[in-house]
Amino acid sequence: xxxxxxxxxxxxxxxxxxxxxxxxxxxxxxxxxxxxxxxxxxxxxxxxxxxxxxxxxxxxxxxxxxxxxxxxxxxxxxxxxxxxxxxxxxxxxxxxxxx
Amino acid sequence: xxxxxxxxxxxxxxxxxxxxxxxxxxxxxxxxxxxxxxxxxxxxxxxxxxxxxxxxxxxxxxxxxxxxxxxxxxxxxxxxxxxxxxxxxxxxxxxxxxxxxxxxxxxxxxxxxxxxxxxxxxxxxxxxxxxxxxxxxxxxxxxxxxxxxxxxxxxxxxxxxxxxxxxxxxxxxxxxxxxxxxxxxxxxxxxxxxxxxxxxxxxxxxxxxxxxxxxxxxxxxxxxxxxxxxxxxxxxxxxxxxxxxxxxxxxxxxxxxxxxxxxxxxxxxxxxxxxxxxxxxxxxxxxxxxxxxxxxxxxxxxxxxxxxxxxxxxxxxxxxxxxxxxxxxxxxxxxxxxxxxxxxxxxxxxxxxxxxxxxxxxxxxxxxxxxxxxxxxxxxxxxx
Numbered sequence: 001x002x003x004x005x006x007x008x009x010x011x012x013x014x015x016x017x018x019x020x021x022x023x024x025x026x027x028x029x030x031x032x033x034x035x036x037x038x039x040x041x042x043x044x045x046x047x048x049x050x051x052x053x054x055x056x057x058x059x060x061x062x063x064x065x066x067x068x069x070x071x072x073x074x075x076x077x078x079x080x081x082x083x084x085x086x087x088x089x090x091x092x093x094x095x096x097x098x099x
Numbered sequence: 100x101x102x103x104x105x106x107x108x109x110x111x112x113x114x115x116x117x118x119x120x121x122x123x124x125x126x127x128x129x130x131x132x133x134x135x136x137x138x139x140x141x142x143x144x145x146x147x148x149x150x151x152x153x154x155x156x157x158x159x160x161x162x163x164x165x166x167x168x169x170x171x172x173x174x175x176x177x178x179x180x181x182x183x184x185x186x187x188x189x190x191x192x193x194x195x196x197x198x199x200x201x202x203x204x205x206x207x208x209x210x211x212x213x214x215x216x217x218x219x220x221x222x223x224x225x226x227x228x229x230x231x232x233x234x235x236x237x238x239x240x241x242x243x244x245x246x247x248x249x250x251x252x253x254x255x256x257x258x259x260x261x262x263x264x265x266x267x268x269x270x271x272x273x274x275x276x277x278x279x280x281x282x283x284x285x286x287x288x289x290x291x292x293x294x295x296x297x298x299x300x301x302x303x304x305x306x307x308x309x310x311x312x313x314x315x316x317x318x319x320x321x322x323x324x325x326x327x328x329x330x331x332x333x334x335x336x337x338x339x340x341x342x343x344x345x346x347x348x349x350x351x352x353x354x355x356x357x358x359x360x361x362x363x364x365x366x367x368x369x370x371x372x373x374x375x376x377x378x379x380x381x382x383x384x385x386x387x388x389x390x391x392x393x394x395x396x397x398x399x400x401x402x403x404x405x406x407x408x409x410x411x412x413x414x415x416x417x418x419x420x421x422x423x424x425x426x427x428x429x430x431x432x433x434x435x436x437x438x439x440x441x442x443x444x445x446x447x448x449x450x451x452x453x454x455x456x457x458x459x460x461x462x463x464x465x466x467x468x469x470x471x472x473x474x475x476x477x478x479x480x481x482x483x
Contacts, residue, residue: 005258015254015337017438044421045254045337045401059339062257066288066343079339081325086340088287089317089324096318 008063104459105235110199113173125182126151142227153482167194168390176230241275246388253336253401257347259418260399266448268353282379288342305360364390405429407466
């Protein structure tokens with residue numbers, strides 16, 4: 001079973017430290033336990049959503065904001081540049097991306 | 100008993116972990132001659148540069164200070180400067196002479212490159228023979244200044260190699276040494292946590308100001324930095340945003356208080372942890388570390404970045420099992436047991452500290468033996 005590390009109890013993502021396939025269960029380790037069923041293939045080192053997150057909400061890893069959800073995130077979904085975006089240094093956005 | 104390494108004490112009180120003669124270009128048009136001399140003489144390293152000709156103001160000062168800083172670096176026993184003409188060469192020479200180490204020069208004008216190569220080879224050969232007469236002696240860990248870097252990062256970096264380097268950094272600081280972290284842009288999203296570690300409000304403010312200034316500059320350009328930082332290989336490795344990258348990058352600075360904030364290539368005044376405001380890309384950042392007097396650099400990598408610095412031996416650390424398989428030739432230290440065997444970071448970092456003492460005492464790094472080394476002084480402004 002692929003392993004996924006949760007770094008802080010507040011996090012809504014976990015980091016896979018083995019490659020995961022669609023439909024596979026991954027074992028949560030670290031600051032949360034249990035299992036999450038992967039809705040998509042998630043490569044080694046990529047993130048999976050472990051807590052449903054609304055569009056525009058903060059994405060948390062290390063208990064810190066790593067960006068905001070650019071689409072609603074379902075539990076088990078691959079979380080990456082297609083559905084989370086940076087809020088820093090964004091010259092292409094008003095106010096540099098900050099809210 | 101306090102620990103020591105075997106190093107080369109220098110006249111100015113610093114200690115080298117290598118004992119090279121540096122052949123240093125004063126400007127880009129000197130590089131072919133610099134390379135020819137360094138190729139001809141064992142015991143030398145070429146320190147090349149781009150630009151300098153046409154630079155002025157702040158950029159020219161950074162260029163001269165950085166070239167001289169690499170010449171002053173304790174790993175360098177003697178310096179041969181390769182210049183176009185004497186006036187610009189003197190700008191670098193006068194910044195190195197206070198160390199007391201031998202500084203000589205050859206010029207392309209007026210006698211041409213063949214004569215410059217011949218005379219430079221003769222001088223470098225004499226300097227290399229003289230330097231080889233020095234012997235290593237036991238030196239205190241407090242004489243080490245170490246840069247901590249990451250490159251080719253992925254999500255393993257923040258969880259394996261960077262915290263391992265952080266543990267090593269804490270051990271070195273506890274033994275009286277100095278550690279410099281840099282890569283200003285890679286604090287976007289983590290600066291509030293790092294600023295808390297400043298020993299006083301002035302240091303905290305200087306650090307936050309550097310990060311804020313760079314972010315404002317990026318925003319003022321009106322462009323999207325995504326795809327430049329994080330880079331395409333960072334993204335392939337699972338890092339989604341600069342904030343995520345920054346939170347992992349910070350781990351390589353360990354846990355000790357932040358004591359000083361330095362400009363590009365500036366040498367630290369305080370022992371312990373320092374921050375240097377310098378661009379994040381590896382080659383120019385490592386060059387700034389070498390110019391600031393770092394004898395050694397620890398470089399965490401995830402998906403794999405093999406580059407090392409010419410003057411400061413660069414120890415590549417990875418905790419990514421895939422990279423350790425595919426790029427083993429370019430990695431010096433394996434931290435994969437953290438994921439693969441559930442090891443905690445502290446003993447792996449302690450083992451890295453032991454390895455630091457070995458490298459400081461003469462064990463060579465992959466980027467040295469394979470000559471995967473490059474120099475680039477940052478350029479911030481136009482030439483004229």
